[in-house]
Amino acid sequence: MDSAHVQDDLVKVLFTEEQIHEKVRELAQRIEQDYEGKNLLIVGILKGAVMVMADLARAFNRHVEMDWMAVTSYGSGTKSSGVVRILKDLDTDVSGKHVLVVDEIIDTGLTLSWLTSNLCSRGPASVEIATLLRKPDAQQMPVEVKYVGWDIPDEFVVGYGLDYNESYRNLRDIGTLAPHVYS
Ligand SMILES: O=P(O)(O)OC[C@H]1O[C@H](OP(=O)(O)OP(=O)(O)O)[C@H](O)[C@@H]1O
Ligand code: HPA
Numbered sequence: 001m002d003s004a005h006v007q008d009d010l011v012k013v014l015f016t017e018e019q020i021h022e023k024v025r026e027l028a029q030r031i032e033q034d035y036e037g038k039n040l041l042i043v044g045i046l047k048g049a050v051m052v053m054a055d056l057a058r059a060f061n062r063h064v065e066m067d068w069m070a071v072t073s074y075g076s077g078t079k080s081s082g083v084v085r086i087l088k089d090l091d092t093d094v095s096g097k098h099v100l101v102v103d104e105i106i107d108t109g110l111t112l113s114w115l116t117s118n119l120c121s122r123g124p125a126s127v128e129i130a131t132l133l134r135k136p137d138a139q140q141m142p143v144e145v146k147y148v149g150w151d152i153p154d155e156f157v158v159g160y161g162l163d164y165n166e167s168y169r170n171l172r173d174i175g176t177l178a179p180h181v182y183s
Helices: 017-034 050-059 110-120
Strands: 010-015 041-046 065-074 080-088 098-106 126-134 147-151 174-177
Touching (some): 010 017, 017 050, 017 126, 017 147, 041 110, 098 110, 110 126
Parallel strands (some): 041 065, 041 098
16 A cells, blocks of 8 residues: 555556446436335445445435445455444334445345345335445355346455555545555
């Protein structure tokens, strides 16, 4: 993390800012159609989902409620700790509401699998998931995901909310880091 510019540590760009925005607009259109005539609460999972929540919400023409949860499943670095804990719960009572959980990545599936069953126990009208990225080869827990931007290989990625040790979230593109960053 010693380069002057945050983008200098990327070894490969997977998706550019333009591609990401186009994809988020596509997802927003599908979601708008599917939830026509229904109340909709989108729940962003902090901190990584901040960018995708902001772009998705602004791509809607419809009314939408927004709320946030923070959970922890990752230790420092690139490996999941395997334990999910709520750090910040919803301010909203979800009973009777259509809930769409928004995240930027599903990796092992552990976080979202735990979170959706937790939310389902609160009596919502429905719970679905939207994620920008998913790593099918890394999946350890089955998660039913209605909206997926892209399936990607099992590589650690940063940018557009995704961090490595709390850095790189502000990168506009999504990519992989040069090996020297990890050493
Ligand atoms: O499918 P999984 O293996 O459970 O990984 C996915 C989770 O990991 C990331 O969050 P992270 O715990 O890194 O927190 P952050 O959003 O604050 O970076 C991401 O935002 C997902 O919530
Ligand atoms: O590939 C990743 N990058 C950053 N954060 C993550 N959390 C789960 N997978 C990832």
